[in-house]
Structure formats: C-alpha cells, structure tokens
Amino acid sequence: MINELTATQIESYHEHGFLVVEGFFDDVELEMWRQCVDAAVADRLGGSVEHLTNQGDPQAFYARVFTQCLRLADTNDAVRGLVYDPRLGKLTSDLIGAEGIRVWHDQALIKPPHGNPTAWHLDVPYWSFDSRDAISFWVALDDATLENGCMWYIPGSHKTARFDNSVGIGHNVGELFNLYPEWRDIDPVPVPCPAGSIVWHNGLCAHGAGANMTNKYRRAMTCAFMPDGSCFNGKRNILPQDLFESLEIGDLLGNDEQNPLVWHNSWQ
Numbered sequence: 451m452i453n454e455l456t457a458t459q460i461e462s463y464h465e466h467g468f469l470v471v472e473g474f475f476d477d478v479e480l481e482m483w484r485q486c487v488d489a490a491v492a493d494r495l496g497g498s499v500e501h502l503t504n505q506g507d508p509q510a511f512y513a514r515v516f517t518q519c520l521r522l523a524d525t526n527d528a529v530r531g532l533v534y535d536p537r538l539g540k541l542t543s544d545l546i547g548a549e550g551i552r553v554w555h556d557q558a559l560i561k562p563p564h565g566n567p568t569a570w571h572l573d574v575p576y577w578s579f580d581s582r583d584a585i586s587f588w589v590a591l592d593d594a595t596l597e598n599g600c601m602w603y604i605p606g607s608h609k610t611a612r613f614d615n616s617v618g619i620g621h622n623v624g625e626l627f628n629l630y631p632e633w634r635d636i637d638p639v640p641v642p643c644p645a646g647s648i649v650w651h652n653g654l655c656a657h658g659a660g661a662n663m664t665n666k667y668r669r670a671m672t673c674a675f676m677p678d679g680s681c682f683n684g685k686r687n688i689l690p691q692d693l694f695e696s697l698e699i700g701d702l703l704g705n706d707e708q709n710p711l712v713w714h715n716s717w718q
C-alpha cells in the first residue's frame with residue numbers, strides 16, 4: 451500500500467474533486483482484497499437479505515446496475531480489517547485535511563456482465579449529514595475500463611453542488627443535469643485504472659459509471675467517510691431506526707458502532 455500522498459495529489463483532489471492512484475495496492479494486497487470481498491459478498495448473498503437494496507426483482511433496472519452489498523465490515527472481520535485500516539484512514543483524512551474521519555458506509559459494488567450504467571449522481575444528498583468534505587474511496591478489484599464501466603467524474607462540480615438535490619440511480623443516465631444545467635458544458639473525465647488502483651472522490655463531485663459491455667464482472671470495494679464532528683441533518687438514509695429516532699437535527703454523529711472513527715490525528 452502506498453503510504454503517502456504528495457502535495458500535488460492533494461491539490462489535484464481539491465481542484466477536481468477526485469484523485470486516482472494507480473497501483474496503490476501491490477499484487478499480494480490486491481489478492482487479499484479480492485478474496486475477502488468475494489467471500490463476504492458470497493456470504494451476504496447466500497444469507498440474510500436484510501442489507502440488500504436491489505435484489506428484489508432480478509429483472510429490475512437497478513439490480514443490473516450493480517450488486518450492492520452495504521456495510522460488509524459489520525458482518526465480516528476480514529473486510530473490516532482491510533477497509534478500516536488506519537493507514538488508509540490517515541491518507542483519506544489527510545486528503546480532506548480533517549482531524550479525523552468516521553465511516554458512513556462501506557459497500558461492494560459489482561457491476562455484472564452486460565450490466566447497466568450507473569447514472570450521474572451526487573452522494574452526500576442521500577446521507578444523514580451535510581459536509582462539503584465527505585469522501586469515498588473506490589478500490590478497483592478488476593481492471594476498470596471504458597468497456598466494463600469505469601468511473602467518470604465532472605471535474606470541479608463539488609465546488610458548486612448543493613446538499614438538497616440529487617437524483618436516484620435510475621434509467622436516465624443524465625437526469626442530474628436537469629438539476630445542474632451549468633455542468634452540461636464541463637467535459638466529463640473517465641477514470642479507467644488497473645486492478646489494485648484506488649480512486650477517491652468528494653461526495654459532492656458528480657460521478658457515474660458506464661455500462662458493462664463485457665461478459666465479465668467489474669468488481670469494486672468502496673467506503674464512504676465523514677469528517678469527525680459531522681452533525682445529523684434529519685435524513686434517515688441507512689441509520690438504524692432506534693438511532694435515527696434518538697437523534698435531533700444538529701446532534702453530533704459520534705456513535706462508535708454506527709460511525710467508527712478510523713483515523714484521528716491524535717493517534718499518531
């Protein structure tokens with residue numbers, strides 16, 4: 451694992467809203483990520499459907515965008531060890547200049563062979579906190595290519611995005627641009643990258659992914675984080691009902707089970 455980011459990389463992240471680091475994991479680490487995520491996904495798919503958001507109707511459009519397994523780290527210690535690794539947490543925290551970061555959710559996103567595109571969207575407007583510094587990492591477990599649905603970004607869109615508005619990941623790939631017509635003039639940037647690469651993005655940077663035109667899976671493992679100190683905005687999203695009901699708007703989201711701290715500067 452690369453253990454430092456350069457000032458140029460950090461600057462580029464803030465300017466564009468995303469950063470790719472190719473070859474972030476070495477071959478041994480990549481194999482470990484693949485095995486652990488594959489096993490956790492197989493376990494989840496074969497077990498309770500509690501966390502599956504899109505498995506109801508296999509013919510439905512969304513079920514063919516990706517198989518989405520949320521919060522695998524809650525039920526799989528091996529995935530937890532990889533995704534909550536404090537070294538990765540420190541890099542992610544450094545990237546946004548936070549004192550510390552807390553997990554929002556991890557998720558495996560596996561675009562199936564001949565899978566549908568991931569429509570353009572923003573992440574933060576779905577979530578239970580408003581932050582201009584929410585950040586996700588997206589680890590390529592397979593080569594991500596223009597052919598199989600690599601990520602795409604609207605560079606700089608995080609600077610003008612709003613919290614109140616996003617669109618679902620639906621049939622119309624470009625629906626987001628009805629909300630943000632000013633982004634129609636910005637050239638989208640594809641981020642093809644070899645397996646073992648990592649892509650970070652700001653949760654307010656518009657992003658999507660192409661269709662998978664190939665007959666192979668496009669596997670990715672992701673995790674979203676909030677800066678430590680983020681507050682509840684009234685949206686439930688993935689908060690458990692009892693926690694949701696206990697919160698008032700403006701309360702700190704500091705529950706160590708729901709939103710574990712993966713890095714704090716006081717730890718070094």
Ligand SMILES: O=C(O)CCC(=O)C(=O)O
Nearest residue numbers: 559568573588659670672
């Ligand atoms: O992997 C994809 O197709 C979409 C990923 C995404 O939207 C995210 O990580 O926020």
Ligand SMILES: [Fe+2]
Nearest residue numbers: 571572573657
């Ligand atoms: Fe997203």
